[in-house]
Amino acid sequence: PDGEDGDGAVVLETRTKTKRPPLYKVLLLNDDYTPMEFVVHVLERFFGMSHAQAFEIMLTVHQRGLAVVGVFTHEIAETKVGQVMDFARRHQHPLQCTMEKED
Numbered sequence: 001p002d003g004e005d006g007d008g009a010v011v012l013e014t015r016t017k018t019k020r021p022p023l024y025k026v027l028l029l030n031d032d033y034t035p036m037e038f039v040v041h042v043l044e045r046f047f048g049m050s051h052a053q054a055f056e057i058m059l060t061v062h063q064r065g066l067a068v069v070g071v072f073t074h075e076i077a078e079t080k081v082g083q084v085m086d087f088a089r090r091h092q093h094p095l096q097c098t099m100e101k102e103d
């Protein structure tokens with residue numbers, strides 16, 4: 001709709017659409033070495049999942065090769081990926097976590 005800019009002048013063609021930030025999928029990748037319990041722990045700790053939910057997603061990654069574990073803004077997604085990669089490295093597991101822009 002048209003607006004009013006404070007001194008009485010009418011502003012035509014004001015923006016009506018609210019800008020939403022682009023969203024990014026965080027993906028967890030399967031490998032042959034990371035223990036299942038470690039992956040479950042990662043999903044609980046960094047993605048706020050219940051144990052049952054985390055176990056289910058871990059099995060999906062194990063069976064299908066990868067799964068989306070959350071969708072976030074760029075900054076949050078980057079933080080999650082960093083936290084997972086850092087935690088895995090510190091425990092000497094080859095677990096891989098990446099992010100991908102949503103269409």
Ligand code: TYC
Nearest residue numbers: 029030031034035036061062
């Ligand atoms: N494939 C691993 C195993 O059999 C378990 C695993 C699940 C590893 C999910 C990584 O993202 C992963 N121990």
